[in-house]
Amino acid sequence: MKTEINPITGGANMARRSFLRYAGASAATLAVLGATSCKKDHKVIVDGSIDIGSGDIGILNYAYALEQLEAAFYLQVVANPYNGITATETAYLTDIRDHEVLHRDFFKAAIGGSAIQELTTDFSSINFSDRASVLGAAKLLEDTGVTAYDGAGYLIQDSGYLTIAGKIVSVEARHAALISNLLNSGSFAASDQVDANGLNKAASIAEVLAGANGFLKTKVSAVNYNYQP
Template identity: 60%
Template sequence: MKNSTKSEDQALLREQDFFSSKLERRSFLRFAGAGAAGMALVAAGCKKDKDTLESGVYLGSGDIGILNYAYALEQLEAAFYVQVANSFYTGATQAEKDILIDIRDHEVAHREFFKNVLGENAIGGLEVNFSSINFADRTSVLGTAKAFEDLGVSAYNGAGFLLRDAGYLTVAGKIVSVEARHAAIIRELITPNSFANNEVIDANGLDKSRMPLEVLGIASAFVKTKINANDLPTT
């Protein structure tokens, strides 16, 4: 772990500036977009030299690569919850709607946070594929939400040690704690008292973790855009 640096201080200031301001409804609508158009993110063009049809959207290397990796996952989650909240599944209770709206707002905030921090280094919008999800069906929606949240938690757990900037690691720790709250409440909506069962918590009381390539392989079922993660750090 490196000692505190100027870049660390700047990253923490950006985090504080972003999260200290609440997302007002009009601001959120700008983030999420109107209707289904907010979900259908369009893949970016040749923004970087390696952004080609052959190699896919290039995440980068080092901390930038890991931040783009997290940004890609947050794009996927935000797109999913925006569509969920645009037209709730049949029989959704008001309590369920309130929970899913809160999660939507969190995921959109996470997405925009990474986009702002990365600036010119940010990858473009990813095109998602939700054809396997029945958004009118509670089981389909909550089952997918559970899969996304569990995957997100394991992704942050597996990538944290790859970050070299302490400021970025601090932010990642704060975000994964929110993702874990999401995972817990979604599990409770599906099956009471399952919020921390052995599907996600091991015998040592620790959450599961996955390395980036494994996570991206799982997420690829819902992402049309090809992603090039070849230069992500592994140690």
């Protein structure tokens, strides 16, 4: 029998460990990140979509939206494993799930009152019983996440934010390499993601949200970065 879960908050047995410890952030760092969290003007609804806002808070909300999406996906994957999943694959995907939930919760706490709302996902295009469908979607989400951080990093003004983003994208890149290798052994640094200079490819906010919104019922916009669904 399939397990019913809340795709946003996770299952009842989800370990609620300290996300600050796993993000490598101190209480002082959280204070830096939350310094502007009392501002409400960053959470804007545009034509039924949720806008990320502007400035550093806008970029943090952008990352928070993507982490919500990834966390919801892996919560579903682990709660309802695909046919023929191995013990090793279960362990890998469970670890990734835990990382994504911690990332999601970290951003929610750090952004505080300026955080966008919880998003409603739409995974109707994914067959969660089929390994190729699940891992293909995982690769798309992980590759998108890495290119998103790499593409938006230059917009971050505060060094504290940039440090946290760098720590999180490093973990996302590990996820992406692992998932790629599960699909095709030896493809952990394939040319679809790493260019001829040995650099990971990057994507703009508009490009990333155009793809991410395909998995969201609650659409996300970034009007200050030239994107509106």
